[in-house]
Amino acid sequence: TTLDEYETVGRRDRHIRLNVSGMMFETWESTLHRYPNTLLGDHARRQRFYCPETDEYFFDRHRPSFEAIFRFYQRGQKRSQHGDIEKNNRLVRPKNVPVEIFYLEMKFFGLESAVIKECLEKDNYTEPDVTDVELPTGKLKRKIWLLFDFPESSPAAKFVGIISIVFIIISIAVFCAETLPEFAESAPEFPPNGTITSHLRLLYSQPLFQAETACIIWFCFELIIRFYACPNKCTFWKDPLNIFDFLAIAPYFVDVVMVVANYHPSKTSGAVTVVRLLRLFRIVRIFKLSRHVKGLRVLGKSMIDSIGPFFLLVFLIMIAMTLFGSCVYFAEMEHPETNWESIPDTFWYVIITMTTVGYGDHFPVTAAGKLVGGICVISGILTLALPSPAIVANFDKNNKMSKNIISEEILEKRLRSD
Amino acid sequence: TTLDEYETVGRRDRHIRLNVSGMMFETWESTLHRYPNTLLGDHARRQRFYCPETDEYFFDRHRPSFEAIFRFYQRGQKRSQHGDIEKNNRLVRPKNVPVEIFYLEMKFFGLESAVIKECLEKDNYTEPDVTDVELPTGKLKRKIWLLFDFPESSPAAKFVGIISIVFIIISIAVFCAETLPEFAESAPEFPPNGTITSHLRLLYSQPLFQAETACIIWFCFELIIRFYACPNKCTFWKDPLNIFDFLAIAPYFVDVVMVVANYHPSKTSGAVTVVRLLRLFRIVRIFKLSRHVKGLRVLGKSMIDSIGPFFLLVFLIMIAMTLFGSCVYFAEMEHPETNWESIPDTFWYVIITMTTVGYGDHFPVTAAGKLVGGICVISGILTLALPSPAIVANFDKNNKMSKNIISEEILEKRLRSD
Amino acid sequence: TTLDEYETVGRRDRHIRLNVSGMMFETWESTLHRYPNTLLGDHARRQRFYCPETDEYFFDRHRPSFEAIFRFYQRGQKRSQHGDIEKNNRLVRPKNVPVEIFYLEMKFFGLESAVIKECLEKDNYTEPDVTDVELPTGKLKRKIWLLFDFPESSPAAKFVGIISIVFIIISIAVFCAETLPEFAESAPEFPPNGTITSHLRLLYSQPLFQAETACIIWFCFELIIRFYACPNKCTFWKDPLNIFDFLAIAPYFVDVVMVVANYHPSKTSGAVTVVRLLRLFRIVRIFKLSRHVKGLRVLGKSMIDSIGPFFLLVFLIMIAMTLFGSCVYFAEMEHPETNWESIPDTFWYVIITMTTVGYGDHFPVTAAGKLVGGICVISGILTLALPSPAIVANFDKNNKMSKNIISEEILEKRLRSD
């Protein structure tokens, strides 16, 4: 069997003694040679630390850190055939050693970059000299790019960012205000036989539409100039934030085109729904804020990471809806004051009850219905408590990682290198 | 007293020195001989690691792991008469050593399988070469069994699983749709003097009943073929999932039989309730999903593990119902607008208040009633916070265990061995 | 200054080397003599472990445990004048050593009972041979006491416990049922000129009162026999559970006396309230359950331990009530549809909003009121999240302690010793 390999021969090759600040480590030379490109694995490099009088290598280094590094040599690259139990075979930082100390020790003993990086990532750290931010090559383009995409890079960039936020907020306020009765009632009636010019003049005479137009001009300007300056035209459209930028603009032009074309969907046709959805689409510009608010980006990333527990939650809620919904329906179906006409009718009741919202628009009135309702509430509380810890944990993790990235410093360095 | 045993004689037998990568461990030979079938306890096996020049046994192994393994020898099998304080006398993995490293060290030092298994279980791990999945012996039966019970075993099995999920969802949708007014109103009226054939024709002319029949055919087919192929006919019916499979089918046939027998329970008799319960029973087919969704199985197991805190919660809620219910009843009993006619009437109010649902169908109107209501809400919030952590912890634990089992790999191996 | 004491002279007295399974500890003899009654502090006792060839004391004991025990000697009893920073100067179990191992090591090295007890208590453990359960001296009394107070002591005691629970549940059910319209309407009308005997006959003819009487007879019997058998008549009445026993009986006799005295408080007088409170008092018998359900006792103890965060919570809620109540009152006072006539009127709204119950009987209708309401909800959610962790932690702690007490075993031992 495969277990024979565990009990290797006791005696192998040259015995080596490492004295790390007084703590003794002994091993075979072959163990150290498993990583020949490191300080310990390379005979020439480690020789500088050799003390002939005591026949040991003396290192005035951190002892608890070395305990972990030493284990890394002992375990080696050898992987058994049971892939999954060995998948964690990597350098693990001892819990009582701070990251920055362990980082310096790994550097001192010359471990490979990949090993260091993997170890840091496990602690949600990024190595300081990582260089994964792509910048445009042209000098003008780079300046524009930094101005619009890196608010921390200069006071001017900060100012541009603030302008951008102001326009986003204005455009959302306009979007909300349009539905207020004061404005909705004073909306222009386009005479069916009016000319395009008269229509446009009427449209642009409205103060809310003027404000909207100003915002759209800025959004267009921003999107075009950023597309011009972006380091890579292809990856530009892969960033969902840029897609949102585009989608935030589109409905405006559809609106204008519809006025120009003097198109009025009849109220009964499905086109009304499409037009309304298109208007609703303008709300995506709220996601443009996430370019400026780090907390939103962290939250978005956490959402994506928590997709597993989130789907389980949705799935559990759907099962509970069917289960409790049909139970409460059958319990109440004969009662004259029952609120529910069918099982799908009870779904709303179940979700509002499980989440403990309880609007009071529907509630059971029979004893059996109340029993089902009580069980439903308690199940809901317990069900909703399950995924929360995982999502909170993901948020914390992403929050920490976002703090350990040091993009500004990289930026500074790279700008200085121009 | 029994405490005399603690202070044993200092000097015993041969002194043994173990050098584990430079860390010295010293003990008596008798300590190591407590487990004579292990590497350290067996004189011949450990002799290979003996260094005569230093009179010590040298092991190039993981030091923190050995600290725990060494303690295992020191403590030995001896159990004092105070059973409960010794119940944890087993090998404990140090917190700072990863499971897979400790596993390899336990293997190296040749500890017994039972000890290793117990230690791994404590960490929610299962040893990789565990073989507790029972498979049928015949080749055809095995193929069928894998096809229906192990969706990961082959693409065909995955396809069968998806078909199964689709049928479950359709049958639940039919169940819900039946209660919609559109369908409920068009339900057939069986003429009292109609023949069986005409009744059945009428029944099977309904589209919903046709869909239901299709699902039932698939469920029957699945259950029969799985029963045919199952490795053990007795344990088959011990699995609650198979019971659910059966219960999901039964109501259909009762329905058909009732139509054939032209039996219509009079509205006033209790038989209506039985028939309605039978129809409600069809909802158990939602639990058939748990065969296909691991999250549901984990949740089910967690529920069973959390039965203790759950019962305490139910018990506390019942006490609170009686306590706050009677207080609020007496506080409000003289008020003309009181909502409650008796103490049992207030139970629904108390549970809806403690869980912070608050439909608003009942609420206190007097000052005394509001005081009781306020205390009731706060008690409820604190009471419901008590069991949640335990249930969440159980879910996490079961979730981890479900990931550390490696059934697919075992399956593969066992299939290859055919 | 007082800091001079820290830098003591380096060289003191005889150097002592302790070899604990290969790990070397060195100290001065005076350090060990700080606790002269222990194994290490007593020259004669420790001499048995002396190895003259290496001039060291060899102990084949647990190394991580000894690290903590050794520190205990080094720190000694000396207390600096800064009382508060030294208050934790006691033996602390290292986190990575299980309690039962550390217990045996403390026993081996002969530490004082007080030190061991203090150390175990910190871990919510009780030493196995604790003897704080008081039992009556007479043989008959002891048998009765065990029968009624220790359900685990014998099957008969378990049976008595179940009878007791049944009677408690019956009496609570009767209490609730009395208020049902069916029974409340058939309550007897005592004719003003009736004789005592006719009144009593009428009273005892009611089925609910008969059931209540049966329960009261059992409760009286139980209380009297337990009082007769109790080991200490004084401490008997100090136990709140016994007070509850008495209070659960009292209202019955007041009722009977009132019927006998033919006393009917006029509806307008305050005596009605007193009578009603007396009737409500019967609900305290629900607390009699806590003698039989350990979970309730643990909860009660946790409540008492959590009195601090609980009072802070109540205090915060009261401040929030005044603060948000007056804000919402002033915001809504001019609105014709306002729900609140005064600030105290808004208190109920605030508490129902902060706890997210939201019955919907009151809600703000002005923009300012809605703003206050929104802030109120969020403050409430955050406020209520503060004390929950402390209360949950106390519950967990008490839960663990209740499991680590081994009363049954003690009982057995003490009974055997008769």
Next chain:
Amino acid sequence: TTLDEYETVGRRDRHIRLNVSGMMFETWESTLHRYPNTLLGDHARRQRFYCPETDEYFFDRHRPSFEAIFRFYQRGQKRSQHGDIEKNNRLVRPKNVPVEIFYLEMKFFGLESAVIKECLEKDNYTEPDVTDVELPTGKLKRKIWLLFDFPESSPAAKFVGIISIVFIIISIAVFCAETLPEFAESAPEFPPNGTITSHLRLLYSQPLFQAETACIIWFCFELIIRFYACPNKCTFWKDPLNIFDFLAIAPYFVDVVMVVANYHPSKTSGAVTVVRLLRLFRIVRIFKLSRHVKGLRVLGKSMIDSIGPFFLLVFLIMIAMTLFGSCVYFAEMEHPETNWESIPDTFWYVIITMTTVGYGDHFPVTAAGKLVGGICVISGILTLALPSPAIVANFDKNNKMSKNIISEEILEKRLRSD
């Protein structure tokens, strides 16, 4: 590159061996000299611990503590150019060493005060002999100051504190009672042609105004005498509690002045709002309680510390309001029973739904609206779960810190030194 610095030459200067209770530490003399003013760094001071026969320095001190102190020497003051990864380069207490033990070890080895303080702060501890409480210099002033600001300093001070609390509670009760219909209706009507004296007489004849006046007299007296006795007139007004003291008094005098001036703002003018806000301002006196209740101060500090997650929460709620509000508006806009006239109208619905309050004054009635509502609830629950842990953690931390400050003892000492 900068990585060259890591691999320093092996051999440097004199090798030094430190024996800490049997655990050996070896290093170069230059490492110890990095902190020349400490026990180890100063040749003369450490010489007292030198053992010539073994050529080592022997310290009978705590070993796990020294592991951390030794690392402090090894790392030294050297800072690499990557500022941010070194920012934590300070003395870190090992998790398994209690604070008070580590404190004594740091003191013994003579580390600098700044280092000790920084290390203690990380554990939420304050060094015992910190002296940051400022006291007035004059003897009388000091006595007054202690009387009013340090309730624990003497029984008289405690009594003054209780009087203060009683007056605060009375004044808040008066504030609330004024709005009760009983009192509001009996409010005096000042005849437009009345004299100032008659107005004042009318005003002061009201019992509530008399009670209010008594409170104001005490508040004024307290504020004036505390201002007289305060150690620093400038910092006095920087303390928000003193500002609250002033703001709690001001509205009273405005009220009196308005009566004297016979000023009655017309109901339609904005002055009514100002007057009402001024009256509402009296509620700030509730914050005067925080001088007397430590829990409130801790909560206030935690709020300030949690400003980050709190703003993120508010921001997320606002985004959710816009997002779900517009979705639910568009979903329900065509329905005849819709509750919402515009998007801003739905904001209240969204916040009441996300917080699971659910008054039931607004709820969706269409299927699309219910879908949006359901998503809204679940988003709300998850969103509100995010900042709670951070706020609870801050509260816990501040709670611990408030317990580790030992102001009373300092006070005693400083008073004794007079």
